[in-house]
Amino acid sequence: MQAIHVMGVPMDLGQGRRGVDMGPFALRYAELERRLERLGYTVTDLGNLDVPGPEEDEAPPDERGLRHLQAVARVNLQLAEQCYSAINSGALPLTLGGDHSVAAGSVAGVRAAGRVGVLWIDAHADFNTPDTSPSLNLHGMPLGALLGQEPAALAPYLTNERLAVEDVVILGLRSVDGGERDLLRLRGVPVFSMRVIDEQGIAAVMRQVLRHFTERGLERLHISFDADSLDPTLAPGVGTPVPGGLSYREAHLIMELLADDGRAGSMDIVEINPILDDRNQTADLCVELAASLLGQSIL
Numbered sequence: 001m002q003a004i005h006v007m008g009v010p011m012d013l014g015q016g017r018r019g020v021d022m023g024p025f026a027l028r029y030a031e032l033e034r035r036l037e038r039l040g041y042t043v044t045d046l047g048n049l050d051v052p053g054p055e056e057d058e059a060p061p062d063e064r065g066l067r068h069l070q071a072v073a074r075v076n077l078q079l080a081e082q083c084y085s086a087i088n089s090g091a092l093p094l095t096l097g098g099d100h101s102v103a104a105g106s107v108a109g110v111r112a113a114g115r116v117g118v119l120w121i122d123a124h125a126d127f128n129t130p131d132t133s134p135s136l137n138l139h140g141m142p143l144g145a146l147l148g149q150e151p152a153a154l155a156p157y158l159t160n161e162r163l164a165v166e167d168v169v170i171l172g173l174r175s176v177d178g179g180e181r182d183l184l185r186l187r188g189v190p191v192f193s194m195r196v197i198d199e200q201g202i203a204a205v206m207r208q209v210l211r212h213f214t215e216r217g218l219e220r221l222h223i224s225f226d227a228d229s230l231d232p233t234l235a236p237g238v239g240t241p242v243p244g245g246l247s248y249r250e251a252h253l254i255m256e257l258l259a260d261d262g263r264a265g266s267m268d269i270v271e272i273n274p275i276l277d278d279r280n281q282t283a284d285l286c287v288e289l290a291a292s293l294l295g296q297s298i299l
């Protein structure tokens, strides 16, 4: 029986809108634990990390204008250590955000435990730097930070091992900033955008995604799931909705194909904003998707 370690990160320092700090509560209210236990897992909820609110973190913006970088980096270090411990104890770490800046912590932690492919399911690339970001919000920078861009302090690697650009795939992309697009091209980040999904269908795209990870020799995958990858009609409770997202069936099929593949060993669910949601439907759907991802492995 496999163990899952659930860790809440009520983080909303990485963006300007209040409410994503309540994401972990919304996901627990959607009966995450019970639904995963029903699949045969032993679920341990480690509770929430201690995250200061924006009014508690009085540090001024740094010289580049970044707000709350040190506070987010501190939380991410704790999260990285928890994720690292979970993998080493044979458990699957499931991180409940919070804004997406927390994934720089979770991914750094699971990478420290060994090579891992990262599937970044998101409307955005989260590949900005302080030079390219129009908003200077940290939640637009975690993937870049994991791949060595500034602000590198966002990604607290615990060893000298680093994530390789080729070991990442972005899926569901449909909103990119100008300078960020240049960086994605320059670094050669593998991207499967909504346009490719529209043209080829999600099953064909997922076959290519999984083949890419196989060709890279990756035996373990991390799924970083941003709720704004979903179409806003299905998932209205997100801070930065973008039209034209994943459909209900596309999202489930992604998770079902990952479950069949069997390599997923850790997951983030981020960017749920219960204040903007309609009767917790976004958190409900995200719990369903997590169950799809984890459902097949006991059969």
Ligand SMILES: [Mn+2]
Pocket: 100, 122, 123, 124, 126, 139, 226, 271
């Ligand atoms: Mn994101």
